[in-house]
Amino acid sequence: MKRHYLFKRKSIAIFSFLLLISCGDKDHSIKMKGSDTEVNLAVNLAEQYTLEDSDFSIAISGGGSGIGITSLLNGQADIANSSRPLSDKEIASFEKKNIKLHTVIFAEDATAFVVHKDIPIDALDTETLGKIMKGEITNWKEITSLDLPINIYGRQSSSGTHSFIKKKLKIEFSNAAKEMTGNAQILEGVKADKSGIGYVGAGYISHETAANPTVKILSIRETPTAEAYSPIDPKAINSSLYFFQRPLYQFILEDSWEKVKPFIDFERSEKGKQLIKEHGYYIIERPQDEI
Structure with missing residues (x-):
């Protein structure tokens, strides 16, 4: 079952099926969709960030990396969480629509x-x-x-x-x-x-x-x-010794970057990194790319 989460200020709302963002200023509201692997971590990071930014409003849902990337392509999300890189076909689809992305690798x-x-x-x-x-x-x-x-x-x-x-x-x-x-x-x-x-x-x-x-x-x-x-x-x-380890990605619309960047900065902060580690993930410094 796909789960949806809404964070605004210090309140948390959790729904099983449908979630509507209710925010006084839509320019500050963010939609994040994608990887089920990342969803619990994303929820906790968003919960903690709402304590620092009273204007922050985000709706989070899982469902799979492919769903998040498709939602990004169709303008239904600002951030796609993904446990894999973009495929050649997906890159071509973004290029065809002239959609530019920022790529963030925020955890291992x-x-x-x-x-x-x-x-x-x-x-x-x-x-x-x-x-x-x-x-x-x-x-x-x-x-x-x-x-x-x-x-x-x-x-x-x-x-x-x-x-x-x-x-x-x-x-x-x-x-x-x-x-x-x-x-x-x-x-x-x-x-x-x-x-x-x-x-x-x-x-x-x-x-x-x-x-x-x-x-x-x-x-x-x-x-x-x-x-x-x-x-x-x-x-x-x-030491990169485990066979099934991989980076976790966040693909972000360039048009949404300015409103998303404060949250990304929080993820990269010492507090954000600590939360990532507490969830059982790892911090391995990698260069950030763009397509």
Whole structure:
């Protein structure tokens, strides 16, 4: 289910389906759409920024990176959160409409693979994981002592995470994979399914596992004999050792840049960086680009 959030001054409104921005000065209102991986972090950053800027008003919704980028292209958003870079086709579409963007890389994320805590496995190599995701390995008895069919919980094709995993593993997902609308749905699916495996943003899962140890975060090794690294190990991420780590993007309309920039400056401030770290994400300084 897509969630929408509205922040204005010190109040917070959360709706399940439809949200209308009510702001006295529409020039100050901002619409942010896109990546489900980033939505919880974006909500918290916006909540804290409203305490500093009484004129700030923002509506936030998830739904997937592709939805955010399409909304930007159609003039339905000022900021698109995305867990992947723009595709060549998307870049061409923006250029065709003569829409110029600012690109901000504001955090580094890692995608975590999770299984139920009772699955007798702590790590997987990427070759085996790829075979599971594309449906070549269909029962846990093929790699563990547990005789249970493997159920895959993944994202819809509009998700940047879906595209990221597919590209990294160089696979097509199994037709039997369950397509969920977001991290929360994947996590709940794996919690309730002792034979399930799924993938979620490490920033989303890092706090969840401490309170709900019904899921296990797998460490990943690039080859069967290589060292395995965890997506919640800061040293591994900062050294770029984890196989499924990636930058998180915000694409911003050039026409909206002036009203959005104060919020971006807050994200880049020490307070903003601290909030990003508290959510389980990482700060790795990268150059900012524009298309």
